[in-house]
Amino acid sequence: MLERYLPILQWLKVYNRSTLTSDLIAAMIVTIMLIPQSLAYALLAGLPAEVGLYASILPLVAYAVFGTSRTLAVGPVAVVSLMTAAAVGNLALQGTAEYLTAAIALAFLSGVILIVMGLLRLGILANFLSHPVISGFITASGLIIAASQLKHILGVDASGHNLLDILLSIGARLDQVNLPTLAIGVSATAFLFWVRKQLKPLLIRLGLKARLADIVAKAGPVLAVVATTLVTWGLNLGEQGVRVVGNVPGGLPGLHLPSFDIDLWQQLLVSALLISIVGFVESVSVAQTLAAKRRQRISPDQELIGLGSSNIASAVSGGFPVTGGFSRSVVNFDAGAATPAAGAFTAVGIAIATLVLTPLIFFLPQATLAATIIVAVLSLVDLGALKRTWAYSRSDFTAMLATILLTLAEGVEMGIIAGVGLSVLLYLYRTSKPHSAIVGRVPGTEHFRNVDRFEVETSPRLLTLRIDESLYFANARYLEDRVYDLIAERPQIEHLVLMCPAVNLIDASALESLEAINHRLKDSGVHFHLSEVKGPVMDRLKRTHFLEELNGKVFLSQYDAWEALGGGRQPEHSTLAPPL
């Protein structure tokens, strides 16, 4: 029980020198990668750079205690930072104390929501985000994030939470472009793209092992940070309008309880819920993928608690919402992290960096951070998924396209809500006109097949309708219409059998419809039977008066119904009967 809620107890007792070494090496590599990322995502969320570092210390320790993935690396990530900016941007101006207070409250609220969901075992809620919706949402978020960072590359002021606003806002200020900033921004972006696409093959050709080459290539942003900081300092570009990170308070964050302002919490509640669910889905997918590679298991419900405690840890140490990130977790995994202790060691690394490095990043240009964000998020953009989804399912494509367009046009919150709503509606719509078939007997067998597709025996007095879907509120009325139409077309029918092998559920609305059908068929002198009703469905029907009132019988198999109702002209009483 204790081990369930404190997974650290499971791995700590088998901890040894070998895992320690692996974890320390992984932690060093991830620390180097995480420093520019943390600064950059704080910038993306509209927060001071140091807040990104704060969000990469305690949350990692909390996850090491409560999380179930051995290799997940927690911290600020692109999509959640964008959602934070959208949520907090509605309530306060960037750069104000209220803005920071709201971001911290958002992390706290999101942490509470995640933990409550975990205790209630609601990890399953994440399933309601369909794959096309998540994929579309991440693609659109990537485009918005990349667009929002253009202003830093160009050195202009701009704002907006949707693609059009951002681009128009930047377009209106193109005359104010700062050329030294542009030079730094463009060369950093070009360098990082080159690192991502071509450095790894080059290193391999130079003799490095593939995995090492990969890790070195992932350190590209650090190289860009060091180089552009030195250039900006050497050429004194700050005086020529290149915006730099500037004074970052040294020292570790103090611990404070977040603001308990109920009004603020109410305003942030929906955003916190969305951030929690999106962050959880993103994190759990990464964790599951990595766990699968090593045949490990994660527990989604405990992951909720792990991520929740990370967010609360972030909030009490002055950070903003965090979750498990894809690229850093892959680096952690590839670098050989063996246990969550690697995360705790990374936290120590970031803490040291916060103490030591902050004076050194005074001259770090914001354009460099923007370049690292752009290169990172453009890899999330997958427009090809639209084409693949179109080929498979129009309905999934519609949900994906709507999510992309609404996220781009109306912002992240509207996009994700509309995407979820639409995929649910489309699913209900799909099942609201279920597939059904009139079936007949395959001659000489006990099998019954669709009369439109097979040569089968039918009877003029007996009609069998097979319904291929659970019966519930969205299709109950359709079933009634279908039956009434069939009966109206065939006045000679005496028995109607509803064949239910694919009916996994009959809800209260569908029960009402079955009662209405029974009543109406009785008035028309037609007997109403059921066949092949599944066990759990039958158990439930037995709790009602429906079976007593049924003007017909329930048959275990369709063949029994066929035999009993005189379907065949020469009824066969048993397939086991000896041949004549």
Next chain:
Amino acid sequence: MLERYLPILQWLKVYNRSTLTSDLIAAMIVTIMLIPQSLAYALLAGLPAEVGLYASILPLVAYAVFGTSRTLAVGPVAVVSLMTAAAVGNLALQGTAEYLTAAIALAFLSGVILIVMGLLRLGILANFLSHPVISGFITASGLIIAASQLKHILGVDASGHNLLDILLSIGARLDQVNLPTLAIGVSATAFLFWVRKQLKPLLIRLGLKARLADIVAKAGPVLAVVATTLVTWGLNLGEQGVRVVGNVPGGLPGLHLPSFDIDLWQQLLVSALLISIVGFVESVSVAQTLAAKRRQRISPDQELIGLGSSNIASAVSGGFPVTGGFSRSVVNFDAGAATPAAGAFTAVGIAIATLVLTPLIFFLPQATLAATIIVAVLSLVDLGALKRTWAYSRSDFTAMLATILLTLAEGVEMGIIAGVGLSVLLYLYRTSKPHSAIVGRVPGTEHFRNVDRFEVETSPRLLTLRIDESLYFANARYLEDRVYDLIAERPQIEHLVLMCPAVNLIDASALESLEAINHRLKDSGVHFHLSEVKGPVMDRLKRTHFLEELNGKVFLSQYDAWEALGGGRQPEHSTLAPPL
């Protein structure tokens, strides 16, 4: 084509003297019943009494032209009037010109929405209101309406859109009760309850035919109206504080286009949508019930157009939202209405009443109208449904109870939205952990059954999982977990067969999960097969790369899979083989 959109063309050509007589008689009876109802529901909607009469003239004519039910009686109804009061009450004060303008715009907008839904054939949307939600909503609305009318019975001012507000507001003013009003209100209510429960049996004992007795009993409200009006006039009770209907403008309503105020429309949009759907569901249920009794058919999509044109007709003639009402339609049906012409004749009757009767209802006490509303709506309250639903399904019960409580506590709009949302969520939740079973072969047959329930043959190297639900986003991840757990527990497995006879759909999210399962099983050296995949599902899979990449086969029947994968120790090649 023309007949589809103008159902009047179908019945007008077979119209004759006999149908004319039937329709005229029904129209007279419905007119008498509709006059007090129309006045009362206008009062409930917070509108002047004459607006109720206006809403009972042109809308009936429009429905006679465009509607498909032979016997549906359209006009103001209780639940829609309450929803109108809630929607318009947010925007303007009762008694102001803005309030009336908004109510008229609401009718117009609702008419447009209904017609658009009809042209797009979205009648199916009404299915998303599950039966427990509708039933709970109507019960709660009935309670709110009854409570809201108490103030008229007591003669005090009170307001509020939820049960608690209304009762508290009335409770705070109990010292201001007007005794003459209370006397009229209580005696009218008692009389109407007596009429409803005991007049019909009494009349039958006195020798009247059952149907006639029923119709006379339905005229009870008219008797109450006449008696209390005379008493109020004779005793001059108006001067003692009994509120009367007062001056009602004589003459027919003028025709005006409604306000084309986009701001107003935006504010009313959601309310109009809810009113449209609730009104449509209520109306179409009544229409279908009555049509079924005479073996007639209605067309739900054309009904949308019929009700939409009624609402537009209401709006242009100064009325408020209308729909098909239950009790008046039953009276119309019982009185022998043969065609929608009965509705048109009723409209003429109401028009004459509007011209002639308005001076006579000056002294009609509002308490009498409140009494007719209370008696009418309390028959809608069905708390027993809670018990019946609890017995059948906890999940449907939850949706019903939540709808009732939220409607009572937060008002009609919140109640219906939450009810719909919750029933969808509960359905998704139910299907998110689908029933599945490991199956084995029933010895000597081609049948496969759950190993936990039957004595069946299994093989140590072959595992078959039957999944009893469509695979879609809500359960895709669950399927992955289930498969991974099974494989982790059984290291000796070489073949996993997913048996899909109840899988009616595999959406893009589930396809991703199947791909992930295939990939992962391949890594573990396990072959992944499918069996009994339905035709439409297979067609869709063929459009992807899944089948090419599948590390196994798709078998038409589970028996084929069993045979091919060496399930039986002594494989039988055919059940048709002669006995040894």
